[in-house]
Amino acid sequence: MTNKIPVGILGATGSVGQKFIELLTDHPWFEITELGASEKSAGKKYSDAVNWVMQKPLPDKFGEMLVKNCVPDFNSKLLFSALDASVAGKIETEFANEGYIIVSNARNHRFDEDVPLMIPEVNPDHLELIKKQKYSGAIVTNPNCSTIGLAMALKPLEEKFGIEAINVVTMQAVSGSGYPGMSSMDMIDNVVPFIGGEEEKMQTEPSKIFGKLSTDGTFNSADFNISAQCNRVPVIDGHLECVQVKLKNKLSRQELISAWENFSSEPQALNLPSAPRYPVKYTFNEKHPQPKTHRNEGNGMTVTVGRLRECNLFDYKFIVLSHNTVRGAAGGTILNAELMKAKGYLDKIL
Amino acid sequence: MTNKIPVGILGATGSVGQKFIELLTDHPWFEITELGASEKSAGKKYSDAVNWVMQKPLPDKFGEMLVKNCVPDFNSKLLFSALDASVAGKIETEFANEGYIIVSNARNHRFDEDVPLMIPEVNPDHLELIKKQKYSGAIVTNPNCSTIGLAMALKPLEEKFGIEAINVVTMQAVSGSGYPGMSSMDMIDNVVPFIGGEEEKMQTEPSKIFGKLSTDGTFNSADFNISAQCNRVPVIDGHLECVQVKLKNKLSRQELISAWENFSSEPQALNLPSAPRYPVKYTFNEKHPQPKTHRNEGNGMTVTVGRLRECNLFDYKFIVLSHNTVRGAAGGTILNAELMKAKGYLDKIL
Amino acid sequence: MTNKIPVGILGATGSVGQKFIELLTDHPWFEITELGASEKSAGKKYSDAVNWVMQKPLPDKFGEMLVKNCVPDFNSKLLFSALDASVAGKIETEFANEGYIIVSNARNHRFDEDVPLMIPEVNPDHLELIKKQKYSGAIVTNPNCSTIGLAMALKPLEEKFGIEAINVVTMQAVSGSGYPGMSSMDMIDNVVPFIGGEEEKMQTEPSKIFGKLSTDGTFNSADFNISAQCNRVPVIDGHLECVQVKLKNKLSRQELISAWENFSSEPQALNLPSAPRYPVKYTFNEKHPQPKTHRNEGNGMTVTVGRLRECNLFDYKFIVLSHNTVRGAAGGTILNAELMKAKGYLDKIL
Amino acid sequence: MTNKIPVGILGATGSVGQKFIELLTDHPWFEITELGASEKSAGKKYSDAVNWVMQKPLPDKFGEMLVKNCVPDFNSKLLFSALDASVAGKIETEFANEGYIIVSNARNHRFDEDVPLMIPEVNPDHLELIKKQKYSGAIVTNPNCSTIGLAMALKPLEEKFGIEAINVVTMQAVSGSGYPGMSSMDMIDNVVPFIGGEEEKMQTEPSKIFGKLSTDGTFNSADFNISAQCNRVPVIDGHLECVQVKLKNKLSRQELISAWENFSSEPQALNLPSAPRYPVKYTFNEKHPQPKTHRNEGNGMTVTVGRLRECNLFDYKFIVLSHNTVRGAAGGTILNAELMKAKGYLDKIL
Secondary structure (H helix, E strand, C coil): CCCCEEEEEECCCCHHHHHHHHHHCCCCCEEEEEEEECCCCCCCEHHHHCCCCCCCCCCHHHHCCEEEECCCCCCCCEEEECCCHHHHHHHHHHHHHCCCEEEECCCCCCCCCCCCECCCCCCHHHHHHHHHCCCCCEEEECCCHHHHHHHHHHHHHHHHHCEEEEEEEEEECHHHHCCCCCEHHHHCCCCECCCCCHHHHHHHHHHHHCCEECCCCCEECCCCEEEEEEEECCCCCCEEEEEEEEECCCCCHHHHHHHHHCCCCHHHHCCCCCCCCCCEEEECCCCCCCHHHHCCHHHHCCEEEEEEEECCCCCEEEEEEECCCHHHHHHHHHHHHHHHHHCCCCHHHC | CCCCEEEEEECCCCHHHHHHHHHHCCCCCEEEEEEEECCCCCCCEHHHHCCCCCCCCCCHHHHCCEEEECCCCCCCCEEEECCCHHHHHHHHHHHHHCCCEEEECCCCCCCCCCCCECCCCCCHHHHHHHHHCCCCCEEEECCCHHHHHHHHHHHHHHHHHCEEEEEEEEEECHHHHCCCCCEHHHHCCCCECCCCCHHHHHHHHHHHHCCEECCCCCEECCCCEEEEEEEECCCCCCEEEEEEEEECCCCCHHHHHHHHHCCCCHHHHCCCCCCCCCCEEEECCCCCCCHHHHCCHHHHCCEEEEEEEECCCCCEEEEEEECCCHHHHHHHHHHHHHHHHHCCCCHHHC | CCCCEEEEEECCCCHHHHHHHHHHCCCCCEEEEEEEECCCCCCCEHHHHCCCCCCCCCCHHHHCCEEEECCCCCCCCEEEECCCHHHHHHHHHHHHHCCCEEEECCCCCCCCCCCCECCCCCCHHHHHHHHHCCCCCEEEECCCHHHHHHHHHHHHHHHHHCEEEEEEEEEECHHHHCCCCCEHHHHCCCCECCCCCHHHHHHHHHHHHCCEECCCCCEECCCCEEEEEEEECCCCCCEEEEEEEEECCCCCHHHHHHHHHCCCCHHHHCCCCCCCCCCEEEECCCCCCCHHHHCCHHHHCCEEEEEEEECCCCCEEEEEEECCCHHHHHHHHHHHHHHHHHCCCCHHHC | CCCCEEEEEECCCCHHHHHHHHHHCCCCCEEEEEEEECCCCCCCEHHHHCCCCCCCCCCHHHHCCEEEECCCCCCCCEEEECCCHHHHHHHHHHHHHCCCEEEECCCCCCCCCCCCECCCCCCHHHHHHHHHCCCCCEEEECCCHHHHHHHHHHHHHHHHHCEEEEEEEEEECHHHHCCCCCEHHHHCCCCECCCCCHHHHHHHHHHHHCCEECCCCCEECCCCEEEEEEEECCCCCCEEEEEEEEECCCCCHHHHHHHHHCCCCHHHHCCCCCCCCCCEEEECCCCCCCHHHHCCHHHHCCEEEEEEEECCCCCEEEEEEECCCHHHHHHHHHHHHHHHHHCCCCHHHC
16 A cells, blocks of 8 residues: 555557656656556556557556546546547546546647646746636646757746747657657658648747746736747657757856756755756757767756857857657656646645 | 870878769769879779778779879879868869869868859859969869758859848768768767867858859958858768748748749759759658758759748748768869869860 | 550559669660559559659659559559558459469469469579469569578579578568558667568578479479578668578588679570679678668679678578669569560560 | 775776776775776876766766876776777786786687686686686686677576587677777668677687586586677667577477576675676567667666577577677676675785
C-alpha cells in the first residue's frame, strides 16, 4: 500500500504514452494504476498491446496491466493524456466533464481560452485560468515540443529586457514524429525541410504562453512577431534551434548570459520532483550545445543555450537545445501536474 | 593528340582536388596533364599519393601520373587550384606572377580588390577586374560553397526586386569539411551548430559578388544586411539553407517564382559545357528540396528552391539546396574557367 | 510511333514499381505503356497515386498516365510485376492464364516447379522450364535481393571448383524493405539483426538457382549446405555480405580471383542492354567493397567482391556487395526479360 | 579525507582514458588522484589538454588536475592504462618494474606468457599467472572489445557443453576506433568491411582466455577453431556479433538458454561494485538484441544474447551485443582491478 496519487495514462501505447510510463515508473508522488488506449488495444495485457520502443525495458508490473478503453470510468482521477490529436479533443472533454483532471500533451485544447498552455517555469500563474473552466474536472495543456525549448530560453530575456521579435529555425529529432514516424529512407543522408503544422504552432503558441493574466481575469496575449522554419534531421532525440531576437531594452551580451545563468522559477522554488536544478544552462564552448551531448542535461529537463552573438539583423542570435520527448513532452506534462499538486489544484480529487 | 587545352590541378590529392579530376575526366575543352600537391606527395605516382574518396573509381590514366611540386614550372598554363588555405595565398601569387592563369577554389584571394569573386550566372561582368591585375598571369576565385547556393537563389530576385536584407540558416553536408573532416563520433545522431569561419564568409562574400563594376572601373559593394548561422548535419553532399529576404520592391509570390523559373544567364547563352539548362529550379512539393533528392539536379550544377512563403518578419522565406562540392566548389570553378575561355580571357595562354 | 515492345508494370506505385519506371524510362527495347496498381489507385493519374521516392524526378509522361486495375485487360502482353507478395500469387496466375508473360520480382511463384528462378548470368538455361508451364502466357521470377548478389559471386566458383557449403552474414540496406519500410527510430545509431523470412529465402533459393535441368526435362536441385544470418543496417542502397565457402576442389587464392575476373556469361555474349560489361568485379583494396563506393558499379548491375582470404573453418571467406534494388530487384528482372527477348521467348506475344 | 585507494590513469586524454574518468568518478573503492598523458599534454590542466567527448560533462575536480608525464613517479601505485599501443608496451613495463600495478586496456602485453588476459566472469583463476611475473609490480590486461562480448556469451556454453569451433561476424560501433576515429564521410550511408588487426585478435585471444592454468602452473591454450570477420557500422556504441558454434556435447536449445540465464561467476559472488547482476541476459524478442536498445543493460556491463536457432552448418547460431567502451574496455578493466582487490592482489601496494 502506498500513499502516492493514483494516475492513469490515456493513449498509453504510443511513444509519448510510453515515455510517460518510463518517467513515472519511480515517481515519488504519482503511481500509475490504469492504462488507457484505443479499442483495438483495450482488454489486452499492456505488453501485448504495445510495441515498446523506449531504451529501457518495460517494467513487468506495467506489462501485466490490462489496457482499458478511454471512457470516463477510470478510478484514478488524475490522467496524463498522450492521445493522438485525431481523438484527444473529444475524449479529454468527456473526462473533464466527468470530474477528471486531464494534464495533456495533445494540441487540441491548447487555444481554448480557459485552458492554460503551461510551462511551469514560464507561466505558472496561468493555472488560474482553470477557475474559468465549466468542467467538473479540468484540462491543462503543454505546448508543442519545439515551442517549449524556445519559450524556456526566451523567458529570462523576456523578464529582463522585453522581446519584440523572434526568428527561429529548428533542426528537430525524429522521435518528435512518434513511432514509426519518419521513414529511414528519408532520414539517412538527408534533411527534410518540412514538418506539417509545426511552423504554425511555433508562431502562435508563444503569444499565449507569454500572455498576461490580470487579477481581474482578463487575458492579453503577448504581441511578439514570430517567424519559424522547421526541419527534420537524422537525430533520435533533441531539438536544436537557431534563434534570433529583437529586445525592447538593448543590453549587453554579458547581461543576457547572466539572465540565463541566474534564472530560476516556481518549480525550483517549490522543489518539484521533476524540476531541474537549472532550468536553463548557458555553455561557453563554441561548438555547443549539441543534441547528443546536451539532451540529457538535468535528466532531460534542462534547456541548454550557447553561441550567443550579436546579429546584423536582430539584436542577438543564439542556439537552443532541449530534449523533445522529456522537457518537450512527457516530462513537461508531468512537471505541470507536479505544479498543480504543489499549488493545491489537485486537492479536489484527493 | 588532342586539341584540348592542357590544365593542371594544384592541391590534387585533397577531396576538392579529386573532385576536379572526376569532373574534368571527360571534359570537352580541358585535359588534365599535370597534378601538383605538397612536397610529401611530389614524385610519387598519383595513385600512391592519394586516398581516393570519390564514388567513382580513379581513372587509370591519372593514377599513373607523377605528382609534381606546386612550383611554377608547369607546362599547362591554366591551373585549377584546390590548395589548402594555409598555403594557397602564396603559391597562387607565385604562379600568377609567372604568367599562369589560376582559377581557384581557395579563399585567400577572394577579397583582393582586383580579383573577381565569380559565379558565372551571377556576376560574369566581374571578369573585367582581371584587367587591373598586375600579374603576368591572372587569378580568379569562386565563393564559399554555402555562399554560392545562396547567391544563385538570390540573383533572380536581386535583378527584379532589389534586396535589402538576407537572413540565412544553413544545414551543411560533411563533404564540405573534406576528408576525413568531421568525425563520425560527432555526426551519428547529432548536429554540430558551428563551422569555423563559415558565418563570416556568408556575411561578407555576397556584398562583393553583387557589387557593381562601373565602366570606369570603380567597384561598389552591394549594401546588403546579412546574418548567417551555419550548422553541420549528417548528410554526405548537399547544403540546405533556410533563407529569409526583405526586398526593395514588394511583389507577389508568383512573381518571385516566375523570376526563378525564367532565370537564365551568360553560361546558358554561351552554352558552356558545365552550364546547367536551368541554373535555378523551383519545386512545388512542400517537402522539397532535400539533399538526397535534389543535389544531383543538372549534374549537380542546378540550385533548387522551394517552399516560398510569406514571412512574419521579412517579406519572404524559402529553402535553397545546392550541391556543395559540384556547384559549390569544383564544378563552379570549372564553369568559371569555361566562361573565361568563351570570353577570350584565356587567349593569351593558348 | 516506336518499334519498341509495349510493356506494363503491375504494382507500379510501390518502390520496386517506381524503380522499374526509372530503369525503363529510356530502354532501347521496351516502352512502358500501362501502369497497374491496387484498386485504391486505379483511375487516378499516376502522379496523384504515387508517393515518388526515386532520386531522379518522375518523368512527366508517366505522371500523366491513368493507373489501371491489375486485371487481365492490358494491351501490352509483357508485364513486369512488382506486386506485393500478399496479392502477387493470384494476380500473376490470372494474367499468365490469359496469355500474358509475367516477369516478376515477387516471391510467390519462385518455387513452382515449372517456373524459372532466374539470374541471366547464372542459370540462363532454366528458361527452358517455361515449356512445362500450362499457362497460355508464362511466369518467370528472379530471386530475393540478397540471394542474387550471393549467387552471382558464387557462380564463377561453382563452375570451376564446385561448392559444398556456404555461410553468409548480410548487412542489408533499408531500401530492401520498401517505403516507408524501416522506421528512422530503428535505423539511426542502430542495427536490427532480423529481417522476416530473409534467412529462409537465402537458405533455399540457391539450391534451385544452381540446380541442373537435364535435356530430358528432369530438374535436380543443387545440394548445398547453406546457413544465412540477415541484418538491417543504416544504409540506403547496397547489400554487403560476409561469405564463407567450402569448395569441392581446393584451389589457390589466385585461381579464385581469376575465376571472378574472367567471368562472363550469356547476357554479355548476347550484349543485352542492361548487361554490365563485368558481371563480377574483384577489388584489391582491403577496405572494399563498400555500399556507397561500389553499389553503382556497372550502373548497379555489377557485383563487387573483395577481401578474399583463407578461412580457419571453411576454405575461403570474402565480401560481396550488390545493389539491392537494381541488380537485386528491378534491374535483374529487366535483364531476365531482355534474355527472354534475345532467346525468342517473347516471340509468341510480338 | 577518504579511505579509497588512490589510482592514476595513463593515457588519460584519449577516449578510453576519458571513459575511465567517467566510470571512476563515483567509484566506491578507487579515487583518481593522478592523470598521465603524452609530453604534449604534460604540465597542462586536464581541461586544457583534453578534447572531452564523453556524453556527461567533465567533472570540475578532474578538469583542474595537472597532467603528468607517463614516467614512474606517480604516487598512486594502482594505474589504469589507456595508453596507445604505439607506446603502451614500453611504458607499462617501466612502471611494472618500479612496483606499480598496471591494469591495462592496451594490447601490447596480452600474449606475454605471464600476463593474464582477463575477463573476471570468464577466467578469474588466471590472475594466478601474476605470480610468475618478475616485475616488482604487475601487469594485467583485458582482451579486445569485440573478443570480450564473444567470450562472455561463450563462457556458459563452454562450461556446460564444450566448444569445438566458433564462427563470428561483427558489426562494430565507431567508438571502438576512438576520437576522431572513423571519418563521417565513411560512416554516413555506408559500412566498412575491414578493421585493421581486429580479425586476428578475435581469432587468437579466445584460446588464451579459455586456456587452462593447472595447479602446477602449466598453461594450456584452448584448442578452438575460430574464424572472425569484422565490419564497422554507423553506430556510436555497442558491438553486435553474429555467432555460430559447434559444441562438443549436443544439447537442446532450452539447455543453452538456461546456461545463459543461470550464468553467474566470481564477480557476482564477490559482489564487486562494477559487476552486473546478470553478466549475460537472453532476450526472446526475435528483433533483439540491438545496439541502441541493449548496450546499457546492467550499466553497460551485461552482455545480451538473442535469436538462438539451429544452424545448417554449425550446431547453433545466435546474436551477441555488448557495450564496447564499457564492458569491452574501461568498465572491463575496472572490473579486473576490483577482482584483484577482492582477492588480495592489491595488498602489496596498500
